[in-house]
Amino acid sequence: MTTFVVEIRYGSDRDLLERTRPAHREYSKSLSERGYLVAAGPFADDSGAMLVYDVADRAALDELLAEDPYTTEGVLAETTVREWSPVTGSWLG
Numbered sequence: 001m002t003t004f005v006v007e008i009r010y011g012s013d014r015d016l017l018e019r020t021r022p023a024h025r026e027y028s029k030s031l032s033e034r035g036y037l038v039a040a041g042p043f044a045d046d047s048g049a050m051l052v053y054d055v056a057d058r059a060a061l062d063e064l065l066a067e068d069p070y071t072t073e074g075v076l077a078e079t080t081v082r083e084w085s086p087v088t089g090s091w092l093g
Helices: 014-033 058-067
Strands: 002-010 037-042 048-055 076-084
Touching: 002 058, 014 037, 048 058, 058 076
Parallel strands: none
Antiparallel strands: 002 048, 002 076, 037 048
16 A cells, blocks of 8 residues: 545635535545545645545546546646655554
8 A cells, every 4th residue: 555645725716615625535444444544634724634545556646536526626736746654643553
């Protein structure tokens, strides 16, 4: 498995964000239940969010990101993806 940190930045349409947020959170919950989404949450200023994924490879991540309601509904202004090699953390076992 490969770990990725994804930073998303919301676009300026706050109404669209609020309408889409419940679907995004349901989608995120399903990814967490399947073991793909390790951690996620919005920044304190609600400008975007940070998500940590554990997936087979970048192609698998891209598929998950493409199906996210935030992507399909055009909520995001920017998405930054970085492969990450965590060495310490309570979830690493």
